[in-house]
Amino acid sequence: MDLDGADFRKYKISALQAVSFTLVASEREIDNPTICNKRCMFSPLMAHQVFGESELIFGYEGLSINLYYHHNSSNCLIDIKYDNEVTVIEVDDIPKLMNDWLPRNYFRNKEDFKQMIKNEKNDQMFGTVIHQFKRKTEVLFHEDEQVECTYKITQIDTEDELFQEYHERFETFIIWFIDAANFIDLKDKRWLIFYIYEEFIMPGSGKKIITPIGFTAIYKFFSYPNSNRARISQFFILPTHQGKGLGTIFYKTVYNRILEDMPEITDLTVEEPNELFQQMRDYCDSLHIYKDLKATGVNLALKNGKTLFSYFSKHKINKKQSLRITDILEYLNASQKGSSEKDDFEEKIFQRFKLQKMNENHVGKIARGSNKEKIETEEIDENVLRQELKAYLDQLTPVVEKLIKTLKTQ
Structure with missing residues (x-):
């Protein structure tokens, strides 16, 4: 039929x-x-x-x-x-x-x-508050004037059985918003869970309204000999609360908690981030490093690869992300100086892409069993590389523009 x-x-x-x-x-x-x-x-x-x-x-x-x-x-x-x-x-x-x-x-x-x-309760909240801030804004269930809200970020006791039951319900949202999302097993004690809540007093009724508006689930992988690597598996903010900068504050708070209070964790990575999350992460990490460099007087341009890796390791930022941050900060500096410096920066990244592609070709030939002495570097299609460069810079540009805007106000 x-x-x-x-x-x-x-x-x-x-x-x-x-x-x-x-x-x-x-x-x-x-x-x-x-x-x-x-x-x-x-x-x-x-x-x-x-x-x-x-x-x-x-x-x-x-x-x-x-x-x-x-x-x-x-x-x-x-x-x-x-x-x-x-x-x-x-x-x-x-x-x-x-x-x-x-x-x-x-x-x-x-x-x-x-x-x-x-x-049903309207004011239940799980976890220990690690950061809170206030903001006057429009709220759920009230259509007119803005209301002062308190936003609370909590670290969860994952062994709390009431929370486990609750999280099983709230995490069902992610199937509709995070590609290839899976529900997690909170019986596994290696999970770190943080929540962000919105709290306000309903005008007229005086009722306290607390709404969980997002969470992040982070898994701790064992790293030899006695440490852990943390990976963000899920990061979710309800669509009703997106576009307000709450995710940025949430990410910064969680990152600072891991950086300052969890010495057993060596770095924080992300599992298959989407474009919007990667931009937010790039912005937060780059601003953090920018401020640290300014406070300590460190010049990234004067450091070699080994000392650069050591510097970023202290901030629990892995090698791949540290390269992006370095590029973003160099791009920021070049953008502030003028078109000539910006052209020089883009050419530097292009030459890095080219060298990387040549090395990949070289290794690939060896893996296919070619005679090492007779390997000739395959011709590089520079037009393709230029397209890859443009795509990469298109990812970094919104972050640089936001950093410029932020730094003007500080």
Whole structure:
């Protein structure tokens, strides 16, 4: 049967269009979804782990899948609506497809979920506060004036069983926003978990509202003979709170905690960062190193590879990231001096790329069994290298521009 035929096309819908999330604190957000504060609502970025590579759902016309999450406990209601359903052939079993990716014991009945909300805490928080700051901003569940919020960053006791149950619910968000995300096993004591919370007093009611707005999961790998290497496996900020600089403060706080209070950790790495996270990390790390260099009078340009590696090791920054930071700071310096210095910097990076490509070709020939004495360097396609250089500089440019802007205000 042709599912792409005119009769069936209307029964196929992108999961990214059908699925939506709403954070709720009361029955109001469920009973009146059309007037719900839009700051409480968001859509997924991806759905391939749930609905397959096509991210399509078949069998329903006018389909909507609304996922309501209690803002504090992350208990969840799934509300599936549609106008018509195909009856002549089997359709996608939506609850079955979503079952493994939703919080355990999620709700299917609205009235049961609303009853739960009446008895649910709105101010539960896990962990020990390691940093907090205040900011006046628009908040969830309140549509008018700005409210003063306190943001608290906590380090979690992962052996807390109540937290383990809670985190199993909150981490279900990441499947829709982090590519190839997996749920972690908190029984493994090598996990470090940090959370960031938003806290405010609701105008009018005086109720304290605490919402977990993000977390990071970091794994400690054993490093011979008696140390650990830490790797950020997951870093997530709710879409309702992205674009406000909160992730930057969160990352800085976690990095400083590891740098200053965890001597057993030698460096901090990141598992397959996406472009936005890499930019944030580059900015935070580069600003940190810039300030240290200014305070200590160290000149990176005068250091050789060995002493450079030793310098960055003290800051728990690994070799790959230290090279990026060095490039960013040199790019920053060149940009501030003028076009001639900027051209010189770009040519220096190009020559490094070229040498690296020549070495790769050389090693590759040896690996293929060529006679070492007869190896001739393959001709380098400089046009391809120039494109690679441009792509690399395009990654660094937003970081440099943000650093320039930041340094002007300090």
